[in-house]
């Protein structure tokens with residue numbers, strides 16, 4: 001059976017160094033052969049370092065991960081692992097098909113005709129083989145719903161260990177953790193109001209207690225309290241500033257302290273701002289001021305930490321389908337759509353994809369202090 005696979009080689013010594021390629025294979029032996037040769041090529045580049053060979057699902061494909069030491073014999077070791085784990089997965093899958101009365105082709109485990117099938121969901125398949133996640137530790141604030149949940153899920157699917165922060169939605173946050181674990185990552189859910197210093201301290205302590213370090217911070221948690229400026233109460237102003245701006249400051253300070261401890265220092269901070277932080281928006285004096293503040297804070301953190309190998313960037317989403325935009329109602333939505341050249345709302349995954357790039361991709365290592373718009377062309 002054919003399938004598209006993303007194969008990635010990652011060194012632990014590096015923050016995350018990925019070589020990836022897409023390939024097709026017909027069966028496990030064909031796949032293994034390709035993997036060995038890929039492994040050798042990459043391993044020769046990074047001899048004597050700890051590595052992780054990870055072939056992971058992208059969108060519709062299955063996730064499998066193996067951790068190995070990058071020694072000369074490791075390619076064979078990986079191959080043996082793949083073969084033996086996949087054989088047992090194949091046998092249990094065939095056994096279960098037979099017990100369900102489905103027709104299973106009889107084949108020996110050593111036969112080269114064992115099919116290696118990707119599950120369509122990419123999760124919880126009997127064919128999925130996983131090792132414990134050992135990827136970067138990522139703290140994502142406000143990750144129980146919407147954009148934050150999509151970010152946490154995508155980072156988890158890359159093998160990251162994710163701290164799923166939430167304010168009140170413990171059930172949805174636990175669901176996000178389950179999804180991450182099923183896709184090969186690891187996760188814990190931590191309740192904390194990130195507008196409060198003591199709760200931010202507890203959040204980062206929980207991250208270090210669980211995973212030992214923090215490599216990536218995504219400041220995503222945010223709220224709106226919209227009304228025209230003249231009607232805005234001080235409490236409405238303050239609540240939004242406290243979470244959407246002060247919360248970003250508190251989490252960034254806490255993360256930088258931890259990132260600075262482990263040598264060599266490496267860290268990535270991604271702040272979710274908004275197009276209205278650039279353009280302003282009637283009815284959002286508090287929100288647009290906070291989001292503009294986040295852009296300024298991003299540039300300052302980038303300048304202070306560029307020499308210490310911590311990159312800080314912001315993403316400015318346009319209108320993204322989430323609980324936040326669902327509040328706007330159909331009339332306002334229709335007006336908004338006329339201002340978006342793409343003619344539609346973005347999806348949380350559109351933002352998560354950019355976070356994934358800025359947080360994990362080696363190609364993003366020289367990008368800092370930038371605000372990247374993901375808005376269907378709204379602001380250009």
Ligand code: NDP
Nearest residue numbers: 142144145146147167168169193194221222274320322324
């Ligand atoms: P949602 O309202 O869907 O989700 C908000 C998230 O923030 C939830 O996980 C919520 O947790 C969490 N949260 C709320 N208050 C706190 C708090 N005090 N401490 C910690 N977490 C908290 O928002 P979106 O997904 O739409 O937005 C995410 C980010 O993207 C925000 O910063 C927003 O400003 C920004 N953005 C969104 C746009 C959009 O169109 N949706 C456009 C531009 C920017 P809980 O579930 O526990 O309440």
